[in-house]
Amino acid sequence: MSRIKKIGVLTSGGDAPGMNAAIRAVVRTAIFNNLEVVGVKQGYQGLIKGDFETMKSYDVSNILQKGGTILCSARSEEFRSVEGRKKAHEQMLAAKLDALVVIGGDGTFSGARIFTQEFDIPVVGIPGTIDNDLYGTDYTIGFDTALNTVIEAVDKIRDTASAHNRLFFIEVMGRDAGFLALRSGIATGAEAILIPERQTHLKDLEKYLAKGYKGHKNSGIVIVAEGDKSGGAYTIAREIEKKHPEYDIRVSVLGHMQRGGSPSAFDRVTASTLGVAAVDALLDDQKSIMVGMVNGEVSHVSFNKTIKNKKVVKDSLLTINDILSI
Numbered sequence: 001m002s003r004i005k006k007i008g009v010l011t012s013g014g015d016a017p018g019m020n021a022a023i024r025a026v027v028r029t030a031i032f033n034n035l036e037v038v039g040v041k042q043g044y045q046g047l048i049k050g051d052f053e054t055m056k057s058y059d060v061s062n063i064l065q066k067g068g069t070i071l072c073s074a075r076s077e078e079f080r081s082v083e084g085r086k087k088a089h090e091q092m093l094a095a096k097l098d099a100l101v102v103i104g105g106d107g108t109f110s111g112a113r114i115f116t117q118e119f120d121i122p123v124v125g126i127p128g129t130i131d132n133d134l135y136g137t138d139y140t141i142g143f144d145t146a147l148n149t150v151i152e153a154v155d156k157i158r159d160t161a162s163a164h165n166r167l168f169f170i171e172v173m174g175r176d177a178g179f180l181a182l183r184s185g186i187a188t189g190a191e192a193i194l195i196p197e198r199q200t201h202l203k204d205l206e207k208y209l210a211k212g213y214k215g216h217k218n219s220g221i222v223i224v225a226e227g228d229k230s231g232g233a234y235t236i237a238r239e240i241e242k243k244h245p246e247y248d249i250r251v252s253v254l255g256h257m258q259r260g261g262s263p264s265a266f267d268r269v270t271a272s273t274l275g276v277a278a279v280d281a282l283l284d285d286q287k288s289i290m291v292g293m294v295n296g297e298v299s300h301v302s303f304n305k306t307i308k309n310k311k312v313v314k315d316s317l318l319t320i321n322d323i324l325s326i
């Protein structure tokens with residue numbers, strides 16, 4: 001028998017579509033297993049303030065399909081300090097919380113890892129970020145939806161690009177990772193994709209554009225990951241414009257619209273699967289781990305491993321794009 005009787009669930013860091021589906025799964029799995037469950041508002045900030053709300057099954061009705069997070073999210077500065085984490089621990093003791101499920105990205109898991117080390121509180125993480133940049137899981141919740149949002153936007157930009165014979169530089173999110181850029185670039189037939197994992201050589205880009213866009217195509221799309229080392233879509237566009245005033249160039253930064261919207265079927269199912277897996281892991285006396293998906297199966301990876309290792313971009317995807325964008 002597990003000693004866990006009452007758990008808390010929170011969402012932290014950048015919100016991602018599917019977080020609500022994960023909250024619903026955690027709450028209902030906890031209730032199914034006769035546990036009490038509370039929602040913690042605004043991530044670690046709410047943990048520090050004791051901003052807790054008892055969750056019943058009906059509290060998570062009708063949220064599966066909604067973007068954002070009903071628990072709200074934050075990036076808590078205070079939780080980075082020992083004093084902040086001490087306050088959070090005191091609030092957990094006062095509310096008789098035995099364990100936590102945290103839904104978020106690497107920042108969320110870094111906080112969780114220190115917290116478990118300092119106070120021996122079992123914490124299980126669910127990967128929720130549109131960046132898909134976590135080691136130990138093929139997909140993070142929200143990535144698939146964001147990908148589809150980007151694709152929809154780029155398809156629309158392509159319409160106007162080809163109507164005016166223009167070259168567009170489109171910047172997508174992903175922080176310092178290029179997963180969103182790479183997949184959206186392939187899915188939209190981008191002429192070039194610039195990601196932080198690969199060095200951008202402006203000379204190569206110029207040659208490439210001259211061959212394709214100016215050669216036989218009537219529009220051009222370059223997807224630029226926001227973390228690309230050459231400085232973002234505006235900077236790269238300016239460089240190309242300086243050298244090629246003959247190109248009619250426009251820039252579009254997609255921004256936070258990538259984080260919103262109703263989650264895709266894939267994200268809903270992944271979130272539901274991982275929500276169940278997270279509570280099961282706690283009942284199995286696991287602590288300080290992330291539940292993820294690898295080859296379609298649930299994986300368990302220590303916070304240590306997921307934080308210390310870098311997820312690698314598949315070379316095969318880069319090759320596919322090189323071949324298809326000639």
Ligand code: F6P
Binds near residue numbers: 129130173175176259
């Ligand atoms: O981590 C998710 C993400 O959307 C990144 O892609 C982006 O760099 C960052 O969050 C933006 O953060 P904020 O919403 O705090 O501006």
